[in-house]
Amino acid sequence: MEGARDGQGKDQLSVNRCALQPSGAYLAGKSYRPLQLLPQNRNKLPISLIQCLCSRAQESFAGKMAALSGKVQTVLGLLDPALLGRTMTHEHLTMNFECCYVPPPPEDKAVSEAPIEIQNLHWVQQNPYSSYENLLLFQEISAVREELQQYRQAGGGAIVENTTTGIARKLPELKQLAKDTGVHIIAGAGYYVDVTHSDExxxxxxxxxxxxMVSEVLHGADGTDIRCGVLGEIGTSWPITESEKKVLRATAHAQSQLGCPVIIHPGRHPTAPTEVVRILQEAGGDISKTVMSHLDRTIFDHGELLEFAKLGSYLEYDLFGTEMLNYPFNLRIDMPSDSQRVQMLTFLVKEGYEDRILVAHDIHTKNRLTKYGGHGYSHILKNIVPKMLSRGISQNQVDKILIDNPKHWLTFK
Known part of the structure; x- marks a missing residue:
């Protein structure tokens, strides 16, 4: 702390008035760091006033943290975790996936630019990232509203919306969807993969x-007062880029301050999830409050899966409903079927990991909505749960996967 004496000998300190709050906490959208001097806009304040301002800011931060503890934060406010119900932990309701457009071969250019209709639906299902229109899920708010109502009628209670900065997060729309449908929606803070990172x-x-990220949880995101309830999905590629490593470290720091849930999008390589965990742990992250997404397209070997499971994260199988012959982001792998996903869940349950499994569909393109002949947000409840029960997973274990595990993960410490 730098100090100075004025002409009368009174203690003075040159500070930026907007730099007086606990690290990571935000008031009026400005970061406050107690008794830290910043070079710009310096004004002399008495030490007694500085200490008073810092004390009030710390009390505000502590108050917000106390309110969050033991609760789930939805776009409509804090919620008793017992009220969540069956939860899909990895979905998108508004998203722009143009960042991952895959140019089609020349002979398919015309169909790739055509509207989605019954005549080309199979082509779109097999080539979902080469149809430009298919990537613009954010255009389908009305259809998503109807499908959330169907999800609610099927017994669904909550959805974790994983759209983050750079892929068209639309918090006001999420808030309205929650009001209209009665589905509890938890919004995601943070940043997706490197290709979506701005220069800033x-x-x-x-x-x-x-x-x-702390501000998006404590005060609201995107210029609104709508607060996020989870960090993620935090995106990583393979190899993990330097920008993504910074975001991972920041995620761990934010999580250590907030005691909040984190969800990760790993790169498409079997060792990617382990590398992400290493970076998070070294930066102080809580792996027991962290979900590793997309394991159904990442780790196929049972031995490797068990080795990763020992690290303690939640194990998410979130591509239910996705079946394509060629997975364009990694042509070396074969995308599993839903039956194979259920087999992996059965294996993990038998190995004692029923307390760490989560499931979802990761709907992020139009063709997966029922409006376009897809399975919709109710597929797991209507079709996968009966399959799980028929393959030896008990109703109690199903309830753990759909209700208890999401509840424990989403509850702030």
Whole structure:
């Protein structure tokens, strides 16, 4: 702490008035760091006033943290975890996936640019990332509203919406969807994969990224007062880029301050999830409150899966309903069928990991909505649960996967 004396000998300190709050907490959208001097806009304040301002800011931060403890934070506010019900932990309701457009071969150019209709639906299902229109899920708010109502009627209670900065997160729309349908919606804070990082994001320090994510949870995101209830999905590629590593470290720092849930999008390589866990752990993250997504397209070997499971994260199988012959983001793998996904769940349950399994569909393109002949958000409840029961997973274990595990993960410490 730098100090100075004024002419009368009174203690003075040159500070930025907007830099007086606990690290990571935000008031009026500005980051406050107690008794830290910043070079810009310096004004002299008495130490007694500085200490008073810092004390009030710390009390505000502590108050917000106390309110979050033991609760789930939805787009409509804090919720008793017991009220969540059956939860899909990895979905998208508004998203723009243009970042991952895959140019089709020349002979398919015309069909790739055509509207989605029954004549080309099979082609779109097999090539979902080569149909430009298919990537614009955010255009389908009305259809998503209807499908959430169907999800609610099928026994669904909550959805974790994983759309983050850079892929068209639309919090006001999520809030309205929650009001209209009665589905509890938990919004995601943070950043997706490197290709969606802006130049501004790439230049940010770990500390700045941390502050933004903490603010999105404590005060609201995207210029609204709608607060996120989870960090993620935090995106990583393979190999993990330097910008993504910064975001991972910031995620761990934010999680350590907030005691909040985290969800990760790993790169498409069997060792990617383990590398992500290593980075998070080294930065102080809580792996027991962290979900590793997309394991159904990442780790196929049973031995490797058990080795990863020992690290303690939640194990998410979240591509139910996705079946395609060629997975364009990694042509070396074969996308499993839903029956094979159920087999993996059965294996993990038998190995004692029923307390760490989560499931979802990761709907992020139009063709997976029932409006376009897809399975919709109710597929797991209507079709996969009966399959799980027929393959030896008990109703109690199903309830753990759909109700208890999401509840424990989403509850703030």
């Amino acid at each position: 994001t790439r230049k940010m320090t770990v500390e700045k990224l941390t502050d933004i």
